[in-house]
Amino acid sequence: xxxxxxxxxxxxxxxxxxxxxxxxxxxxxxxxxxxxxxxxxxxxxxxxxxxxxxxxxxxxxxxxxxxxxxxxxxxxxxxxxxxxxxxxxxxxxxxxxxxxxxxxxxxxxxxxxxxxxxxxxxxxxxxxxxxxxxxxxxxxxxxxxxxxxxxxxxxxxxxxxxxxxxxxxxxxxxxxxxxxxxxxxxxxxxxxxxxxxxxxxxxxxxxxxxxxxxxxxxxxxxxxxxxxxxxxxxxxxxxxxxxxxxxxxxxxxxxxxxxxxxxxxxxxxxxxxxxxxxxxxxxxxxxxxxxxxxxxxxxx
Amino acid sequence: xxxxxxxxxxxxxxxxxxxxxxxxxxxxxxxxxxxxxxxxxxxxxxxxxxxxxxxxxxxxxxxxxxxxxxxxxxxxxxxxxxxxxxxxxxxxxxxxxxxxxxxxxxxxxxxxxxxxxxxxxxxxxxxxxxxxxxxxxxxxxxxxxxxxxxxxxxxxxxxxxxxxxxxxxxxxxxxxxxxxxxxxxxxxxxxxxxxxxxxxxxxxxxxxxxxxxxxxxxxxxxxxxxxxxxxxxxxxxxxxxxxxxxxxxxxxxxxxxxxxxxxxxxxxxxxxxxxxxxxxxxxxxxxxxxxxxxxxxxxxxxxxxxxxxxxxxxxxxx
Numbered sequence: 001x002x003x004x005x006x007x008x009x010x011x012x013x014x015x016x017x018x019x020x021x022x023x024x025x026x027x028x029x030x031x032x033x034x035x036x037x038x039x040x041x042x043x044x045x046x047x048x049x050x051x052x053x054x055x056x057x058x059x060x061x062x063x064x065x066x067x068x069x070x071x072x073x074x075x076x077x078x079x080x081x082x083x084x085x086x087x088x089x090x091x092x093x094x095x096x097x098x099x100x101x102x103x104x105x106x107x108x109x110x111x112x113x114x115x116x117x118x119x120x121x122x123x124x125x126x127x128x129x130x131x132x133x134x135x136x137x138x139x140x141x142x143x144x145x146x147x148x149x150x151x152x153x154x155x156x157x158x159x160x161x162x163x164x165x166x167x168x169x170x171x172x173x174x175x176x177x178x179x180x181x182x183x184x185x186x187x188x189x190x191x192x193x194x195x196x197x198x199x200x201x202x203x204x205x206x207x208x209x210x211x212x213x214x215x216x217x218x219x220x221x222x223x224x225x226x227x228x229x230x231x232x233x234x235x236x237x238x239x240x241x242x243x244x245x246x247x248x249x250x251x252x253x254x255x256x257x258x259x260x261x262x263x264x265x266x267x268x269x270x271x272x273x274x275x276x277x278x279x280x281x282x283x284x285x286x287x288x289x290x291x292x293x294x295x296x297x298x299x300x
Numbered sequence: 301x302x303x304x305x306x307x308x309x310x311x312x313x314x315x316x317x318x319x320x321x322x323x324x325x326x327x328x329x330x331x332x333x334x335x336x337x338x339x340x341x342x343x344x345x346x347x348x349x350x351x352x353x354x355x356x357x358x359x360x361x362x363x364x365x366x367x368x369x370x371x372x373x374x375x376x377x378x379x380x381x382x383x384x385x386x387x388x389x390x391x392x393x394x395x396x397x398x399x400x401x402x403x404x405x406x407x408x409x410x411x412x413x414x415x416x417x418x419x420x421x422x423x424x425x426x427x428x429x430x431x432x433x434x435x436x437x438x439x440x441x442x443x444x445x446x447x448x449x450x451x452x453x454x455x456x457x458x459x460x461x462x463x464x465x466x467x468x469x470x471x472x473x474x475x476x477x478x479x480x481x482x483x484x485x486x487x488x489x490x491x492x493x494x495x496x497x498x499x500x501x502x503x504x505x506x507x508x509x510x511x512x513x514x515x516x517x518x519x520x521x522x523x524x525x526x527x528x529x530x531x532x533x534x535x536x537x538x539x540x541x542x543x544x545x546x547x548x549x550x551x552x553x554x555x556x557x558x559x560x561x562x563x564x565x566x567x568x569x570x571x572x573x574x575x576x577x578x579x580x581x582x583x584x585x586x587x588x589x590x591x592x593x594x595x596x597x598x599x600x601x602x603x604x605x606x607x608x609x610x611x612x613x614x615x616x617x618x
Contacts, residue, residue, distance in 0.1 A: 029435065029438075129314065129315075129318065130318070132315055132318075133315055133318035133319055133322060134322070135550070136315055136316075136318075136319050136550070136592040136595045136596055137319065137322075137323075137550070137588065137591070137592055137595075138549075138550040138551070138553040138554035138557070138591055138592075138595065139550065139554060140554035140555075140557050140558065141553070141554065141557060141572065141587070141588055141591055142588075144557075144572070144573070144576055145323075145326065145327075145576070145584060145588060146326060148576045148579065149579075221442065225442075225444055228444050228446075228447075229444065229445075229446065229558060232444075232446050232447075233561070233573060235576075245444075248444075248446070248447060248450075251447065251450050252450055252453075255450060255451075255453070255454040255458065256454075256458065259454060262447075262450060262451075262454070263451070265447075266444060266447035266448075266450075266451070269444050269447065270439070270442050270443050270444065270447075273442035273443075273444075274438060274439050274442035277438050277441060277442050278438060281438070
């Protein structure tokens, strides 16, 4: 054992480890987004304790109570159910559909993109052509088409959204891996005999993580929006269970009777989606300083 | 150029084939199959279903059904609606003008406004206007379109009574002014999201270009700022903007579906939603194919246009 002079040992500077997180928090809108999402998540997860009522407590005597009325801070709906309670429980559904759909999106997208790029040859051609084909369908059409035939449940809706939205991530991963594939350290890993799966998960995945993280966040926003569309049209989460989207099913008539009933769930959706969009934007800046100037305008 | 064209054309045909196979496959993999609605109906007997199946050719192997259907699609025989038995092609093409009117107007408007905002943001980078437009765009992209549309109806049609709440024209009138008044709200709602995208994208494309050496040279020569922007910068911006117009098509078509539903605009989107409720497969398939066809065609045209304005594209293919 050779003694190394203490002065020559260079320790990794701990400040750099959290550099990205710190940059994210410095991004004001992203920080705001994190706070809002945090609050929405806590409110939804804690609904059983926080909500003043049960989500399907019907009180015919208290129909269409306006916001700030006694007993109903945000008012009550056409069956006298407490709107705040329903919003919190709906948040559970909408946020978890968004999260699950995003996970499916990332998993499928990564699998397709990584497999195509890593394998090359006919696998590459087949998978990337499939990606191109799927991108030709306007996602709302495709989603509705499938949603109409599937018995809606939290899992099936998340799966459907995930399976109609993975293409963008597949393309990102594909391009990333094609670039990485020719990198020296991958060649080195292969030379020492590392199996493909190990190279994919240990060498390639960490290096593609940043763009995937950004895309995943933006996808979460998109998934929440899509869930609200299909629930609004009646093919999503079925009543009496509440989601922010299906609370708007009667919005058209609600606007005339009690506008707040139609405004509040829409605000909740906008708030959640905007927060994820801001976080995604902030992440893009934080994780890739080179992108800082362009990020705000990048095409989603 | 010819090789490029042939290559892109062949690619588009492959895409359309894939689109049709996936669409057709989805329809037949669906639980209950194409006649699911009849099987729940207690007044329809098993024999009735067999008869209907034979009538629509649904008793044949899927591959043969697909070939027949694809051949029909190609020759203009798009089949008959399950409900009413009308020609699908007539039903769908009847709705096409309304959708094109809505999409075309929105795209044009969004282009004008979005590109202007984008240029201003890029030139006055990091100004209050730039920051404000970034936040506004982000919020616009986060609004659920249907909710935003309902809000607009509530505000401008029901409360203020300035504009009609839906449809293409009043039942009584139907002159140009009346049609335009009906167009205002749906177009405003649909183009809102598009403006957001266009402005952000134009901004980033412009920033890339404004950092280039030749712009600095032009500035050094003492050219007027307006001339640099319009002649040098905007021209270079054209290619990425055309590409975006192509890429945006699925979003535009999807947005049109939602907007049409909210404003009862009698286009293909509304037809799709109505057909969905009745599980009218031939109509659904036709609309899915037409919308995918529009997307493929739009991207093809965009690529050709880019090749025309940007000589670099012709050298490499794809």
